[in-house]
Amino acid sequence: MEPETYHYLQQREDLWSFIRKNPEWYRYLSRDKNRLRELEYTSKQYYGKTLPQRLEKTQQNIQLVQLLMQMAGSMND
Template sequence: MRSDVLQYIRSKPELHKYLRYKPYWYRKLGRDPGLISEMEKEAKYFFGKTFPQRMDRLNNNMNMAMMFLEMMRGFAAPK
């Protein structure tokens, strides 16, 4: 692998971690360094950093908060 590509990957901790998880990227990047953008896209998806994944996580957190509030209202209601 070219030293500039390796330096770029090491400058971004998530990419470096992804490269450790998926070692076939060593071979791919060694043959075609231009695939670094494809690797970044896959790493974003792997770590849940894409916009739809973040929106799903936000939605799940909001639903959990609403359930918690409803549960608290049930406990606080006079009997």
């Protein structure tokens, strides 16, 4: 792996831990440093940080709060 790529990964804790859990990425990056963007996207998918995943999580939290509010309202009646 090229030194610049290695140092970049060491600075990004999320990418570093992703590579440790998915060692095939060592090989991919050793062969082609241009796959770094692909690594970042794959890492975001793995950790649930893509925009659709974050929106879905927010929507689930809103639904949970609405359910709790309904339950609290029914207990007061």
